[in-house]
Structure formats: C-alpha cells, structure tokens
Amino acid sequence: MISKKMADALNGQIHWEMYSAYVYLAMSANSDTLGLKGCANWFMAQYREEMEHAMKIYDYLLEQGAEIELMAIDQPQKSYPSALAMFETALEHEKDVTRRIHKLVDQAITEKDHATQIILQWFVTEQVEEEANVSEIIGKMKMVGDKGNGLFMIDRELANRE
Template identity: 55%
Template sequence: MLKKEMVDALNKQINEELYSAYLYLSMAAWFDSIGLNGFSNWMMVQYKEETDHAMKFFNYLSQQGEPVKLMAIKEPPNSWESPLHAFEETLKHEQHITACINELVDLAEKLKDRATYNMLQWFIDEQVEEEANDREIIDILKLIDGSKNGLFMLDRELAQRQYTPEI
C-alpha cells in the first residue's frame, strides 16, 4: 500500500507525462506544417513514448491498488521560432521532467518506499537518454546554422526513427 503523498505525486507525474505527449504532438503538427516531415516523425515517436511513460505510472498505481486521478492537461505552445528553438524547448522540458523524476525518487527515499524507488530507476535512465538525444540534435542544428541542405539531410535522418512500444 502506497502512502497518500506518494499516490498524489505519482498521479501528478501522469499529468506531467501526458503534457509531454501533448507538447510533442503539437511540435509534430508544427513541423508538419512547415514541411519538415522527418522532424514531425521524430516528435510523433516522442509523443507515443511519453504516452507509454504515463501508462507506466498509471499501471503501477493500478497494480498497487491505488486510484488513478487524471487531471486537466494544459495547452501546449503551437509554434516555435525555428527547428533549433523547438529542440531547445524540448531539452528544457526534458530537464523539467528529470527534475520531477528526481523529486519522486527523493520522496520514495523519504517514505522508505522501496517498490516505487525501484520502479523509478527505469525513468532515471530514460531521462539521461532523452536529454542526450535532444542535445545531439541541438548540436547538429547549430552546426547546420540555417543551411537548407543541412536541414534537408537532418530531416531525412529523423524520418528514419521508429516507435518501439516501451510497456
């Protein structure tokens, strides 16, 4: 049985993960609207992964016999100054999610909730990967420095990313 404080925090994290999915879906739509279908594909994969992350928390609460409380999801932005700006915002958002996960780990330690602590280890590793992926694309976009040929080549590369279910 989880303590109420942990149940509330995990329900809040479901909302954070669903907002992440919503944000990446919005970015996919924006990239599609400016003709960068590969970038759009990359964000659609992110959208699906973030939905999986929300479901990991959802399923964990259900398995623990705790109530899942879905909350309103705030509206995400719907345009960005450039592909670089979009990815800088993506990194900033992932850093926020990393902080949220770290707070959950701290709470699990404080409450001596070993099961939740163990479950959260997957998310710690996932956040390292998420931030590294964003930094890599940001670095490439900075190297491209507005080159249409470079942007075209990166768009083609990002189009190759495929979704692999995580749950």
C-alpha cells in the same frame, strides 16, 4: 500499498508525462506545417513514448491499489519560429521532467518505499537518454545549420526514427 502522498505525486507525474506527449504532438504538427516531415516523425515517436511513460505509472498505481486521478492538461505552444527552437524547448522541457523525477525518487527514499524507488529508477535512466538524444540533435543543427541544406539533411535523418 503505497502512501496517499506518494500516489498523489505519481498521479501528478502521469499528468506531466501526458502534458509532455501533448507538447510533442504540437511540435509534430508544427514540423509538418513547416514541411519538415522527418522532424514531424521524430516528435510523433516522442509523443508515443511519453504516452507509454504515463501508462507505466498508471499501471503501477493500479497494481498498488492506488486511485488514479487524471488532471486537466494545459494547451501546448502551437508554433515555433524554427526547428532548432522546438528542440531547444524540448531540451528545457526534458530537464524539467528530470527534476520532477528526481524529486519523486527523493520522496520514495524518504518514505522507504522500495517498490516505487525501483519503478522510478527506470525513469531516471530514461531521462538521461532523453536529454542526450535531444542535445545531440541540437548539436548537429548548430553544426550544419538549422536552415537550407543542413536542415534538410538532419530532417532526412530524423525520418528514420521508428
């Protein structure tokens, strides 16, 4: 059993993971509109991952006998001026998620909630990877350019993500 306070915070994280999914789904649609099929594929994969993150916490809460409380999800931004702008926004978003995960860990430590600390460790590691992946794409776009041939090349590479 976990505390009500911890359960509330984890329910809040379900909301954030689902909001992340929503943000990436909108970016996927926007990429498609811009003719960037590879970016659309990459953001769609990201959307699915975020839904999996939400469900990981959902399953954990139920396992712990806690109540699930789903919250309203805000409308995500519909369009961006460029692919680079999308990835830069994605990076800022991931940094925000990382801060939220770390706050949850702090709370689990304060409460001496070992089980929640363990499940959150997976998220701590995942966030390092998420930020690194997005940073790498931004780096490439800045190197070869986020227009014309450079963007075409990166888009083709992003089409390979499964």
